[in-house]
Amino acid sequence: MAGTSYDVIVVGAGNAGLTAALAARQQDTRVLLLDKCPKAVRGGNTRFSGGGFRFTYSSLDDMRPMLPDLTDEEAARMDVGTYSTADFVDDVMQVTEYAADKKLTNILVDQSYATVRWLTDMKVKWILSTSTHAIKMGQKLKFPSGRVISVNDGGLGLVEMLFPTAENKGIEILYEAKANGLIVDKKGKVAGVRVWDAFPILCPGEKCDASVDGHPLFYDGDHISGYANRLLLPYFEKVIESVSATPVPNAAAQ
Numbered sequence: 001m002a003g004t005s006y007d008v009i010v011v012g013a014g015n016a017g018l019t020a021a022l023a024a025r026q027q028d029t030r031v032l033l034l035d036k037c038p039k040a041v042r043g044g045n046t047r048f049s050g051g052g053f054r055f056t057y058s059s060l061d062d063m064r065p066m067l068p069d070l071t072d073e074e075a076a077r078m079d080v081g082t083y084s085t086a087d088f089v090d091d092v093m094q095v096t097e098y099a100a101d102k103k104l105t106n107i108l109v110d111q112s113y114a115t116v117r118w119l120t121d122m123k124v125k126w127i128l129s130t131s132t133h134a135i136k137m138g139q140k141l142k143f144p145s146g147r148v149i150s151v152n153d154g155g156l157g158l159v160e161m162l163f164p165t166a167e168n169k170g171i172e173i174l175y176e177a178k179a180n181g182l183i184v185d186k187k188g189k190v191a192g193v194r195v196w197d198a199f200p201i202l203c204p205g206e207k208c209d210a211s212v213d214g215h216p217l218f219y220d221g222d223h224i225s226g227y228a229n230r231l232l233l234p235y236f237e238k239v240i241e242s243v244s245a246t247p248v249p250n251a252a253a254q
């Protein structure tokens with residue numbers, strides 16, 4: 001990808017990166033999303049999360065756009081209470097023991113409902129968190145305030161809904177691409193992201209196939225062969241030499 005230029009490069013394709021990339025793409029920018037992981041396990045920690053979402057609301061009606069199949073009969077049996085801005089801020093502050101940044105918390109809380117609506121536009125599907133959070137009280141199904149809906153299929157569902165949306169909207173996604181530094185121009189402005197790519201070393205100047213000169217480059221789908229490792233060894237030696245030549249800060253104090 002050397003020489004290719006983008007308006008926005010997002011590093012990391014979990015929920016934060018995917019949504020940042022989608023928001024940037026909405027501004028008609030050319031966007032590249034990088035992740036160090038292989039495609040098969042894409043989605044970072046988000047992939048393993050429960051998919052519960054908090055946002056402010058004043059009644060069940062606010063959730064109707066996220067739950068288009070909810071019938072009036074089902075709705076009549078539910079008690080979701082309300083979840084105000086003050087409730088959400090209090091919860092963030094309690095859970096962080098008042099360490100959360102107030103300004104960022106206010107942005108998070110103020111934008112929470114609009115964000116869930118926006119995610120719905122990004123093709124995220126929602127379900128009621130009935131099995132995980134609701135309690136039956138008489139004829140009513142009572143939900144704790146703020147914990148009413150989750151992404152269908154949890155975090156795995158979230159990433160597997162956002163990746164296709166990103167692809168369909170023309171975001172370029174590069175897997176197994178670990179960003180290891182920023183490229184800064186002479187004026188000190190960030191001009192790019194440095195990504196280590198083994199392929200030009202393994203197959204200089206040509207398309208990388210599974211073998212070079214009859215030697216297999218891969219041991220299996222996830223690991224390169226001993227032969228490929230030996231090809232990369234001089235590169236690793238250079239990196240190790242440069243690291244050992246770098247002075248350790250406060251070495252005398254250690």
Ligand SMILES: Cc1cc2nc3c(=O)[nH]c(=O)nc-3n(C[C@H](O)[C@H](O)[C@H](O)COP(=O)(O)OP(=O)(O)OC[C@H]3O[C@@H](n4cnc5c(N)ncnc54)[C@H](O)[C@@H]3O)c2cc1C
Nearest residue numbers: 012013014015016035036044045046049050051052178179
């Ligand atoms: C078991 C579990 C359950 C959870 N349940 C919930 C829940 O129900 N609701 C909720 O709101 N939160 C939940 N969370 C928390 C939630 O998962 C995280 O807050 C959220 O996933 C963070 O998203 P992220 O995009 O910042 O990070 P991640 O999803 O971790 O994404 C970071 C990505 O960056 C990539 N990356 C890192 N360094 C580089 C690099 N140098 N170059 C390229 N790529 C890089 C990683 O490979 C990864 O894909 C849960 C967490 C866990 C572990």
